[in-house]
Amino acid sequence: MxxxxxxxxxxxxxxxxxxxxxxxxxxxxxxxxxxxxxxxxxxxxxxxxxxxxxxxxxxxxxxQWPWTSNWLTAKLTGLLVYIGCGTMALKRARTRRQRAAFLLAALVALAYIVSVALTRSALGALVWLT
Structure with missing residues (x-):
């Protein structure tokens, strides 16, 4: 492929x-x-x-291995945060308020992951500010 x-x-x-x-x-x-x-x-x-x-x-x-490319390491770290927050949002958090907070956190982590992929920088979207 x-x-x-x-x-x-x-x-x-x-x-x-x-x-x-x-x-x-x-x-x-x-x-x-x-x-x-x-x-x-x-x-x-x-x-x-x-x-x-x-x-x-x-x-x-x-x-391009995550441990040799900073942006891939950042993407992988963001993915772990996304998975953790997503699990809390959809299954583990006890109240709707907690679930909503974790849902928002997961979506922020997802946005970070996408911005890192697009910029190929661990700063993600913040790279445009530098």
Whole structure:
């Protein structure tokens, strides 16, 4: 597979994953029963698996490892924050207020990850201020 194809697949999965997360967050806050549907529980795992696989394939094919590229290390760190906050938002936080706060934090982490990817700088969007 070409790097360009992998990148396009990765970006498409990022968009699908982010949109799905936001939708599930809205459903969670509105206490919708749609969140309990099988597709809402299965599809995100499929999309995120493809997303992760394409990321690993791009890292291997380009030989840009997170521990040697600051921006990839920042992206990986942002991903861990996003996953942690997302888990709290959709499953683990006890109150709706806590879930909403974690949802917002996860979306901020996601925005950071995207900005790091676009700028290829650990500063993300802040790189334009320097």
């Amino acid at each position: 070409s790097y360009l194809f992998l990148k396009q697949l990765h970006v498409a999965c990022v968009v699908l994953s982010a949109a799905g997360f936001l939708l599930r967050g809205v459903w969670m806050l509105s206490e919708s029963t749609l969140l309990q549907r099988r597709a809402a529980r299965v599809v995100p795992h499929i999309v995120d698996t493809i997303l992760l696989a394409s990321a690993i394939a791009m890292v291997v094919s380009s030989a």
